[in-house]
Amino acid sequence: MVPLGWALRSAGHDVCVATLPNLTDEVVGSGLPALPVGERVDVTALLREAQDEPEGGNQVAGARLRGLVRWNARLSALLIDGLLGVVRARPPDLIVHEPMDLAGPLLAGLLGVPAVRHPFGPPMRDSVTAGMRRAGAALQVRYGLPGPPAEPAVVLDPWPASLDGGVPPSPRRQPMRYTPYGGPGPIPDWVREPPAGKRVLVAGSIDSGDTGRTTQLLAAAAALAGPDVEVLAPLPASHLAIVNQAGLAGVQPLAWLPLHHAAGGCAAVLHGGDPATALTFLAAGVPQVVIAEKPDEARLAAALAAGGAGRGVPAGALPDDVAHAVRDVLADPAFAKAAGDLADEVRAMPTPHALVPVIEALVG
Numbered sequence: 001m002v003p004l005g006w007a008l009r010s011a012g013h014d015v016c017v018a019t020l021p022n023l024t025d026e027v028v029g030s031g032l033p034a035l036p037v038g039e040r041v042d043v044t045a046l047l048r049e050a051q052d053e054p055e056g057g058n059q060v061a062g063a064r065l066r067g068l069v070r071w072n073a074r075l076s077a078l079l080i081d082g083l084l085g086v087v088r089a090r091p092p093d094l095i096v097h098e099p100m101d102l103a104g105p106l107l108a109g110l111l112g113v114p115a116v117r118h119p120f121g122p123p124m125r126d127s128v129t130a131g132m133r134r135a136g137a138a139l140q141v142r143y144g145l146p147g148p149p150a151e152p153a154v155v156l157d158p159w160p161a162s163l164d165g166g167v168p169p170s171p172r173r174q175p176m177r178y179t180p181y182g183g184p185g186p187i188p189d190w191v192r193e194p195p196a197g198k199r200v201l202v203a204g205s206i207d208s209g210d211t212g213r214t215t216q217l218l219a220a221a222a223a224l225a226g227p228d229v230e231v232l233a234p235l236p237a238s239h240l241a242i243v244n245q246a247g248l249a250g251v252q253p254l255a256w257l258p259l260h261h262a263a264g265g266c267a268a269v270l271h272g273g274d275p276a277t278a279l280t281f282l283a284a285g286v287p288q289v290v291i292a293e294k295p296d297e298a299r300l301a302a303a304l305a306a307g308g309a310g311r312g313v314p315a316g317a318l319p320d321d322v323a324h325a326v327r328d329v330l331a332d333p334a335f336a337k338a339a340g341d342l343a344d345e346v347r348a349m350p351t352p353h354a355l356v357p358v359i360e361a362l363v364g
Contacts, residue, residue, distance in 0.1 A: 050070040095107060221251045268287045
């Protein structure tokens with residue numbers, strides 16, 4: 001959402017980012033004004049508390065979904081509690097919110113102002129949409145909203161329409177070109193140097209506490225590395241120790257940098273299904289291999305595969321199997337061709353700056 005915030009700022013509008021204090025530093029680092037509300041919370045512990053204890057089988061997926069919805073509802077309630085006094089004292093003209101956020105639509109309904117939804121990946125599953133609608137209805141009762149939470153006036157959607165998989169088009173959907181944002185950071189010299197072989201980037205989690213997925217990705221990267229394949233792994237400082245301890249031959253650990261600066265020289269990227277990572281490399285025309293663990297990651301991987309721009313492998317796949325999938329993508333020029341076509345589609349979408357008048361028109 002940062003590029004849209006800057007587009008509105010550069011057009012002369014007053015923008016602030018309301019968030020729990022957990023993200024204040026990230027917001028400030030983006031150069032946008034932060035409005036921290038409430039107290040810092042342990043979001044991982046909150047998610048554990050929200051999860052059911054499934055017995056197995058089909059109950060597992062349902063329990064995870066219920067836990068995800070409850071988690072988002074609790075985070076949204078914390079935002080609403082912190083923001084109610086602020087927004088009533090100085091109401092905004094418009095609220096932009098994430099797809100899973102319930103605070104934005106509810107506050108927009110309470111204040112009678114337009115809401116704009118800003119997705120960041122494939123369309124949500126119907127079951128997730130239904131669960132979020134039920135959670136929104138519960139919050140509506142809790143906060144005395146006379147009607148249901150506000151439907152978005154516009155959905156600013158950066159996901160390429162050709163990868164929607166037959167989802168019916170919405171009249172409120174406004175395509176918007178994905179502008180990569182990976183936080184501030186210096187651009188190292190190696191970005192401008194030609195690769196020693198085919199360059200594959202490994203993009204793990206930037207969450208300092210989430211080392212399990214990074215370990216899995218790096219094990220696959222070590223199986224992939226060789227004289228003809230250069231494997232680079234930009235990681236947060238807390239994750240660099242994983243590489244040093246494991247002694248993964250052929251994998252070059254690097255300090256974290258905004259990934260779009262490194263994408264241009266890559267022949268493929270290996271990641272865990274993060275939508276921002278997928279969109280960053282879609283915009284650069286780079287084929288992708290996704291180790292999918294959660295349902296939404298699997299849907300993202302399936303969309304890339306259907307578009308011919310990548311492959312998905314299950315979370316339990318052995319490192320050699322993942323490496324084999326990456327080598328298949330590197331060897332078949334059809335993947336690079338499809339990724340390039342998708343990059344052209346992304347570039348044809350209007351920029352956040354070009355859509356400022358669309359947002360202004362909502363306010364009047």
